[in-house]
Amino acid sequence: MTTRRNFLKTGGAAVAGGVVFCSYGLLRSVQARQTLPVRVGGQRVRTIDVHAHCHFREAGALLGPQAASVQLPPVNGAEEAFIEIDKRLAAMDAQAVDMEVLSINPFWYDRERDLAGQIVKIQNEKLAELCASKPDRFAGFASLTLQAPDLAVQELDIAVRKQGLKGAAIGDSVNGVEFSDPKFHPVWAKAEELGVPLFIHPQGIPELNKRLSGDGWLGNTIGNPLATTIALSHLIFEGTFDRFPGLKVIAAHGGGFLPSYADRSDHACLVGPKGCNPAVQLKKKPTEYLKQIYFDSLIFSPEAIRHLVAQVGASQIVLGSDYPYPWQLAPVDHIFESASLSDDEKADILGRTAERLFDLKAQTIGTGTMKQ
Structure with a gap:
């Protein structure tokens, strides 16, 4: 045997x-079984990975000896976040990924305003420079000093209007303050005004570290999806999506656990009204807000994709890998293996929805000009 x-x-x-x-x-x-150029139903599709990471040593240098602890976590692939262009392009080719939308997981929210602002400034400048060097292969999410919302508004405006970045990557909360807190409203208003998406990437739940200790890396395995679930639930139940109906949010890792048990949210305030604020009158059922949130496809299997589509619709799902961290090194394959999806739905998830979401123009990418 x-x-x-x-x-x-x-x-x-x-x-x-x-x-x-x-x-x-x-x-x-x-x-990966799929190779570039990717075709669906005989038509060329530009595959766009919206969940890929990078780091810049110049930003970490501002932290001195602490840089390694925040930029090089003890996980496989960490060193590859410092992008070597040829090596990263080869990895993308092997994964059948035409373009990555790069982001940096926040490590500066607990730093004082000026230092955090310096880190963010360097990262946005370096990321814009990288994307400009290979505009057919890279786009980028800006970093924001969210602990200082007034500064974050300025950073987002500069990043989009002057640096060509496509939105911003944010955590799941800021130093224990939920994104639904009114202090963040100016940031969400600016994102809505600019028409750019915000990518929610969880940072775990430190207050649960004791229970999540032990085998299985539960701080990430459970903690990260749970953090996203909590962030999205606050945005829904506290009326943030009603206040900013044009706000575009992308949730990493398929939105955490929320889409898997979303219907419970529709019953909570009926069963336990004392746990809900009567001053907040939602315009829709909680589950209906999921249909205005975007979710990445980093949920591993065709069955998980089938269920997510049933909950939120194929039009709300975009490709994600988490590269260079090796969660899903063949991110295109399980989309092709999803028998529940039509060719149009597969093409949307693989790249067409991201093209619209990021307003990506037709570009020449190796095998010919892509058209929207």
């Missing part, structure tokens, strides 16, 4: 098309 251990001992991993295992069966390297 071929066991996983025997498979590895006999070199089976090398035979299996580039599949390599590390502890707990995590796939470290996967040979």
